[in-house]
Amino acid sequence: MASEPxxxxxxxxxxxxxxxxxxxxxxxxxxxxxxxxxxxxxxQLSLFRNVEQHQVFVGLGNFRTLFGDPNxxxxxxxxxxxxxxxxxxxxLVQNPIGILLAALLSSPRLRFAAFYxxxxxxxxxxxxxxxxxAWKLILSxxxxxxxxxxxxxxxxxxxxxxxxxxxxALTALSLVSVWQFVGIPMMLIYAALLSIPDExxxxxxxDGITGLSxxxxxxxxxxxxxxGIISILTFVGNFNAFDLIYTAQGALAGPNYSTDILGTFLxxxxxxxxxxxxxxxxxxxIATIMFLIIxxxxxxxxxxxxxxxxxxxx
Amino acid sequence: xxxxxxTALLIGTSILGTTGMxxxxxxxxxxxxxxxxxxxxxxxKLIPAFEAKNPGIKVVFAPSAPTEYDAALxxxxxxxxxxxxxxxxxxxxxxxxxxxGNLADISSLSGMxxxxxxxxxxxxxxxxxxxxxxxxASVIHGFIxxxxxxxxxxxxxxxxxxxxxxxxxxxxxxxTYIPMAMGTKDLWEAATMGYQNIGPxxxxxxxxxxxxxxxxxxLTDKDWVAPYEELAKWKxxxxxxxxxxxxxxxxxLFTLGRAAIYPAGSWEIGLFNTQAQFKMGAFPPPVEKAxxxxxxxxxxxxxxxxxxxxxxxxxxxxxxxxxxxxDFATIYANALPGFFSLNSSPVKMEDPLxxxxxxxxxxxxxxxxxxxQILSRGTPNLENETWVESANVINGTDTPEAAAKKLQxxxxxxxxxxx
Numbered sequence: 001m002a003s004e005p006x007x008x009x010x011x012x013x014x015x016x017x018x019x020x021x022x023x024x025x026x027x028x029x030x031x032x033x034x035x036x037x038x039x040x041x042x043x044q045l046s047l048f049r050n051v052e053q054h055q056v057f058v059g060l061g062n063f064r065t066l067f068g069d070p071n072x073x074x075x076x077x078x079x080x081x082x083x084x085x086x087x088x089x090x091x092l093v094q095n096p097i098g099i100l101l102a103a104l105l106s107s108p109r110l111r112f113a114a115f116y117x118x119x120x121x122x123x124x125x126x127x128x129x130x131x132x133x134a135w136k137l138i139l140s141x142x143x144x145x146x147x148x149x150x151x152x153x154x155x156x157x158x159x160x161x162x163x164x165x166x167x168x169a170l171t172a173l174s175l176v177s178v179w180q181f182v183g184i185p186m187m188l189i190y191a192a193l194l195s196i197p198d199e200x201x202x203x204x205x206x207d208g209i210t211g212l213s214x215x216x217x218x219x220x221x222x223x224x225x226x227x228g229i230i231s232i233l234t235f236v237g238n239f240n241a242f243d244l245i246y247t248a249q250g251a252l253a254g255p256n257y258s259t260d261i262l263g264t265f266l267x268x269x270x271x272x273x274x275x276x277x278x279x280x281x282x283x284x285x286i287a288t289i290m291f292l293i294i295x296x297x298x299x300x301x302x303x304x305x306x307x308x309x310x311x312x313x314x
Numbered sequence: 315x316x317x318x319x320x321t322a323l324l325i326g327t328s329i330l331g332t333t334g335m336x337x338x339x340x341x342x343x344x345x346x347x348x349x350x351x352x353x354x355x356x357x358x359k360l361i362p363a364f365e366a367k368n369p370g371i372k373v374v375f376a377p378s379a380p381t382e383y384d385a386a387l388x389x390x391x392x393x394x395x396x397x398x399x400x401x402x403x404x405x406x407x408x409x410x411x412x413x414x415g416n417l418a419d420i421s422s423l424s425g426m427x428x429x430x431x432x433x434x435x436x437x438x439x440x441x442x443x444x445x446x447x448x449x450x451a452s453v454i455h456g457f458i459x460x461x462x463x464x465x466x467x468x469x470x471x472x473x474x475x476x477x478x479x480x481x482x483x484x485x486x487x488x489x490t491y492i493p494m495a496m497g498t499k500d501l502w503e504a505a506t507m508g509y510q511n512i513g514p515x516x517x518x519x520x521x522x523x524x525x526x527x528x529x530x531x532x533l534t535d536k537d538w539v540a541p542y543e544e545l546a547k548w549k550x551x552x553x554x555x556x557x558x559x560x561x562x563x564x565x566x567l568f569t570l571g572r573a574a575i576y577p578a579g580s581w582e583i584g585l586f587n588t589q590a591q592f593k594m595g596a597f598p599p600p601v602e603k604a605x606x607x608x609x610x611x612x613x614x615x616x617x618x619x620x621x622x623x624x625x626x627x628x629x630x631x632x633x634x635x636x637x638x639x640x641d642f643a644t645i646y647a648n649a650l651p652g653f654f655s656l657n658s659s660p661v662k663m664e665d666p667l668x669x670x671x672x673x674x675x676x677x678x679x680x681x682x683x684x685x686x687q688i689l690s691r692g693t694p695n696l697e698n699e700t701w702v703e704s705a706n707v708i709n710g711t712d713t714p715e716a717a718a719k720k721l722q723x724x725x726x727x728x729x730x731x732x733x
Binding site for chain 2 (some may be wrong): 142163
C-alpha cells in the first residue's frame, strides 16, 4: 500500500477517509432519492387504504382484494396473460431477428453495413407517441398505406382492421413494439460478435468449420451471455411496458381489454380514467406485484441461468 | 455570521420586494381547464369582456390535455400549485374534490339563482344542499347529416326508427356515401354517441334514469337492452374497418363528405362548421312511432368552481358571478356553438345548426347520461364498462343481452340502491 508509511507516521490520529463518502455520495443520494425512496413509498402505500379521507393501515387487504375480488382479479389475470403473450412475441420474434441481423451485419462481405445498422436502430430512439401514432395511421383501414400496399400485391382480402379486432390487436401491437426495439438486441449481439477474437475464428477455419456451422458451433456459444442479458432486458422492459398500448389503444386498452397489460391496468387503477376515480392504494398494490414479478424473473435469471453460462476469457 | 446577515437581508428584501409588486400589480387569476380548444375564445373574447368591467383583475386561461386533466389537476391541488378557478367535470370527479376540501362551497354566490335545480344537480352534494361549481354548459346528442347528400339521394329527415333504417338502407344501396360515420376503436363513441344518444327514447329519459338509481329498474330490463339491440343493427351501415376507426377518423369521414350521417354530440358543431364544405342539418334520435314523446340527452358537461386554497378568493368569486351572468352565457354560447348555456334566461344564438339542436329542448324531454350520477362510483366503473360493452355489441363480439348482463352484474357487485 502506498499510504502505509504515512499512516504509520500519523498512527495516533488516523484521518477519517472523507473522500470515500464524498465520492459515493452523488450516486447514493441520487439513487436513494429517485429510486429507493419512491419504491419504499409505493410498497408502503400498498398497505394502506383510504377510508373517509384518511389513510388506514390494512396490511395485505389490498392484495386480498386484487386476487380475491373478481372485479379486480379477472382484470389482473387478463393483464398478466396479455403481458406474458407480449413477452413471448418479443422473445420469439424480436430477439431471433436481432441476432440474425447482427450476424448479417458482421459479415465482412456486406456493403453499406453502417447504413443498415443506423436505419434499423433509428426507431429505437423515436418516441412511443410517434411510433404509436405512425402505426395507427399505417394500419388505418381508412387512410392507411397498409390496405393500399396489400391491394397492390393482390392481398387486400387478407387485410383486416387489426388494431380493432380482439383476436389480433395485441399481437399487432407486440409486432409494432418488436419493430421499434429490434435495434437493441441487434446492437448488443453485433458488439458481442465483433469482440470474438480473429484467432478463434481462424482456428475454426483451420479445423474446417465455416459458414453456418461456424455460426452455430463457434459464435453462438460465445454470444450466449449477451443473449441472456438481452432476454432479461426484454423481460424487464415488457413487464414495465405501458406507453405503446396507451398511445395506440388508450387507457382502456380496447377492444374489450384485449390489449390490457399490467402497465395500463396499473394506470387505470392509480390515476383513474374518465369517471373512474383513481385509487392510489390499489394502484400501488398492482405496482408492487409488478415489482415482485420482475424481481422473480431477474432472480431466476441471476441464480439459475447466469451461473450456468460458461464464459470464455481470451 | 456575515452569511447569516446576508441571508436575512436577502430574505427581507425578497419579502418586501414581492409585497411591493403585489401592491403595484393586478391580481392574476388562473383558470384550470381541459378545453384547450377554447383557448382563443377565452383569450380574445371572454377574458377581455370580464377585464374591461373589472379593472385590477387579470385572468389567465391555462388548459391541459383532456386525458391528463384529472390526474394533473389532482397533483396540482395536492401540491398547492393549482389555479384559482377550476373547470369542473360533472358529478363525482368534482364531488370528490369538494369532499376533499379542494373546491369551495359557492351555494350563496350571487348569480347562482340564474340556474334551474336540474342544471345545478351535476355540481351538488347528493342531498342538494351545497353547490360547488357554476354550471357553464351542456351538450345535446343527436344526429348531424349531410344535407347535400340527403338532397341528392332524395331522402327525407327520419323521425321514426323505421324511417331511420330505411334512410340508411337507401344510402347503402346507392353506395356514394358511407351511411354512418362512427368507429369503435376509441370505445367511447359507441357508448356516448351510440348508447347514450338513442337510449333515452327507450328508457324514457329522467324516469328511467331515476328508476335505475333507485334500483327499481335493471340494466337487463327491456328498456335498457333495446338500445343495444338497435346498436347491433348499426354494424352494416358503418364504414369498412370501423373496428379500427378512431374518433378523429369519424369526424374526418363526415366533414370530407364521405359519410352521410354522423351520430353526434353538439360539441362537434364548431369544428364541423369550419371543416365541412356542404350544408348540414341535424335531427334528434328517432322515436318508435310518429307522435311519441321524444327524449334527448342534454348532458350537463362543464362548470367552474373556486379553488378553496385560492389566495384571491374575493376576486375569483367576482369572476364566477360573472360566469353565472347572462352576459357570459351569450358570449360563450355564440363563441362555442354546441355548448348550450344552462342559464335560465334564454340566450340568442346565431348558428343555425346550434339553433336546431337547442330547439329540441322545447319539444323533447331532457335527461343526462344514465351512467354519470352516482352509478359510476364503484369498481367496476359503470361508465368505462359501458364504453367497452357498447363497442362489443357493435363489433358483434357480445350480444345485447350478454352486454347488459355483464353491466348489471358489475353494478350489483358494489351498488346497493337505498330502499
